[in-house]
Amino acid sequence: MNAASPPLSVEVSDVTVAYANGHIALRDASFRLGAGTICALVGVNGSGKSTLFKSIMGFLKPVRGRVLIDGGSVAEARKKKLVAYVPQSEEVDWTFPVSVWDVVMMGRYGHMNFMRIPRAEDKRIVEECLERVSMTAFRDRQIGELSGGQKKRVFLARALAQQGRIMMLDEPFTGVDVQTESAIIELLKALRAEGHIILVSTHNLGSVPEFCDQVVLINRTVLAQGPTEVVFTEENLARAFGGVLRQFHFEHSTIQDHDGRAVKVWTDDERPLVFGKDGHLEYSERQGREHLVKERAKEVGE
Numbered sequence: 001m002n003a004a005s006p007p008l009s010v011e012v013s014d015v016t017v018a019y020a021n022g023h024i025a026l027r028d029a030s031f032r033l034g035a036g037t038i039c040a041l042v043g044v045n046g047s048g049k050s051t052l053f054k055s056i057m058g059f060l061k062p063v064r065g066r067v068l069i070d071g072g073s074v075a076e077a078r079k080k081k082l083v084a085y086v087p088q089s090e091e092v093d094w095t096f097p098v099s100v101w102d103v104v105m106m107g108r109y110g111h112m113n114f115m116r117i118p119r120a121e122d123k124r125i126v127e128e129c130l131e132r133v134s135m136t137a138f139r140d141r142q143i144g145e146l147s148g149g150q151k152k153r154v155f156l157a158r159a160l161a162q163q164g165r166i167m168m169l170d171e172p173f174t175g176v177d178v179q180t181e182s183a184i185i186e187l188l189k190a191l192r193a194e195g196h197i198i199l200v201s202t203h204n205l206g207s208v209p210e211f212c213d214q215v216v217l218i219n220r221t222v223l224a225q226g227p228t229e230v231v232f233t234e235e236n237l238a239r240a241f242g243g244v245l246r247q248f249h250f251e252h253s254t255i256q257d258h259d260g261r262a263v264k265v266w267t268d269d270e271r272p273l274v275f276g277k278d279g280h281l282e283y284s285e286r287q288g289r290e291h292l293v294k295e296r297a298k299e300v301g302e
């Protein structure tokens, strides 16, 4: 942690959030995060992840319970520019005619006076943030003319430019390639080392243990929360996903041969690819798989 910075905390206490149509998206949610943490927010579609983000940002006001940031209110934290938010891509109007540079400069608005004239310091920070997400070469490009992964990087740079020490990222890995995912993960790890608190919602369950030290499992309330190794168990994931996850159990794996453990793969991906021994796709669509299973059953005389 940066020795000059005081410790940070985010405390969500018994938070219940209802939308205008009366739908209760989140009930009695509680957890606490301390400085130097990357916490994964994991749950099925519609489990309340974005709702929780918006409550921590103060965009939605809980009907019960409260969010405390550094022991103070969300409004105070926003005044102090403690919190930065990277929304889901779908929530952004990509037809808005602004350049990559302009988007990242928007992250500096909270630090400027009402005239919003960037100072040399603001320009330096924007340059630095573009560099950190490897998007300097695209600085003059219109945001609508970027690929999905590049858009994610730009919004990450905007959040970095805000210099909030609490960062919330809503599904930063959706639609990005493995290389971009790794680059974002490395960046988040560096921010953790600087003492930031990072809350990241993700469906990439496989990468959670790799970079998240804490997990909050959510399904309209907090089902489990704590260190990744304690929370990320089969039992808890089954509770959170209730049969939605696909599971693969490899009886004869190299690991099993080696030390007696079996390998299980759990995935939240829509359609995992399965390759046969010769390296060709076993099936490319669900009906194909059913056909294959029937053929196999015939072969073994079932």
Ligand SMILES: Nc1ncnc2c1ncn2[C@@H]1O[C@H](COP(=O)(O)OP(=O)(O)OP(=O)(O)O)[C@@H](O)[C@H]1O
Pocket: 019, 020, 021, 023, 025, 043, 044, 045, 046, 047, 048, 049, 050, 051, 052
């Ligand atoms: N503006 C709204 N008005 C009413 N209900 C809403 C509104 N926004 C979201 N909801 C409902 O609240 C619940 C939680 O939605 P939320 O967007 O927080 O889920 P999520 O976990 O982020 O889902 P996803 O993984 O699909 O992004 C859902 O049932 C959703 O339909």
